[in-house]
Amino acid sequence: MASIEMKNIVKQYGDGYPAVNDVSLDIADGEFMILVGPSGCGKSTLLRMIVGLEDITSGDMVIGGKRVNDLAPRERNLSMVFQNYALYPHMTVYENIAFPLRLSKTPDDEVRRRVTEASDVLELKEHLERKPANLSGGQRQRVAMGRAIVRQAEAFLFDEPLSNLDAKLRGQMRTEIARLQRRLGITTVYVTHDQTEAMTLGDRVCVLRKGSIQQVASPRELYEQP
Numbered sequence: 265m266a267s268i269e270m271k272n273i274v275k276q277y278g279d280g281y282p283a284v285n286d287v288s289l290d291i292a293d294g295e296f297m298i299l300v301g302p303s304g305c306g307k308s309t310l311l312r313m314i315v316g317l318e319d320i321t322s323g324d325m326v327i328g329g330k331r332v333n334d335l336a337p338r339e340r341n342l343s344m345v346f347q348n349y350a351l352y353p354h355m356t357v358y359e360n361i362a363f364p365l366r367l368s369k370t371p372d373d374e375v376r377r378r379v380t381e382a383s384d385v386l387e388l389k390e391h392l393e394r395k396p397a398n399l400s401g402g403q404r405q406r407v408a409m410g411r412a413i414v415r416q417a418e419a420f421l422f423d424e425p426l427s428n429l430d431a432k433l434r435g436q437m438r439t440e441i442a443r444l445q446r447r448l449g450i451t452t453v454y455v456t457h458d459q460t461e462a463m464t465l466g467d468r469v470c471v472l473r474k475g476s477i478q479q480v481a482s483p484r485e486l487y488e489q490p
């Protein structure tokens with residue numbers, strides 16, 4: 265787990281108005297931070313700069329006390345959870361969770377130990393031999409998070425993970441993500457344009473507008489504003 269510090273982050277595509285314009289934001293170890301704002305305000309660009317999928321034009325990105333500007337995504341040890349969870353349909357739950365460990369050639373007994381531990385925490389033990397197609401949306405989300413846990417990632421990053429779901433499932437998943445994040449206590453950055461998600465999920469909400477931070481506050485502080 266790690267803190268994420270952004271210092272005067274700028275992202276300039278071409279010569280237009282900067283997509284991200286001098287953003288400074290400290291996210292504490294274990295904190296759940298929401299990035300919210302209208303389409304085009306720079307949320308995804310900021311998230312992609314944290315993960316390393318996008319170069320930073322200027323400023324410093326510091327993760328766990330270490331400057332990561334020049335580190336490739338795989339060297340940052342973060343875990344991005346995608347909209348569709350990016351599970352492999354032909355693999356079982358066990359193999360999906362184990363996948364990052366297979367890539368890093370972790371010995372079999374260590375793989376077994378870590379997958380068992382993760383599936384315990386995530387209440388997936390009874391489903392380890394199933395394929396993703398036979399899981400509920402919530403269970404798929406947990407498998408995606410299981411992958412992040414076995415890798416012992418420093419932080420979770422979500423980019424609008426619920427935007428393709430119907431209202432009922434979205435409500436369930438919101439509860440599930442909030443519960444898991446508290447249980448794991450892992451630093452989380454969550455991008456959304458949904459007001460309900462912004463007001464219910466996080467410890468703090470960072471409101472972006474035209475590439476700049478308009479406000480950073482707890483949901484309660486935002487709610488009580490005139």
Ligand code: ADP
Binds near residue numbers: 304305
């Ligand atoms: P959001 O996620 O809040 O919808 P984005 O981060 O996707 O916003 O985009 C912020 C701004 O940067 C927008 O004006 C968008 O058009 C622009 N932008 C995003 N990606 C690129 C790109 N690859 N090249 C040029 N402009 C981009």
Ligand code: ADP
Binds near residue numbers: 308
């Ligand atoms: P979303 O915000 O739903 O992810 P977008 O339409 O903003 O989708 O972006 C889709 C892709 O197009 C992204 O990879 C983004 O970087 C890129 N993109 C967005 N705006 C621009 C732009 N103005 N010029 C070039 N690429 C862009």
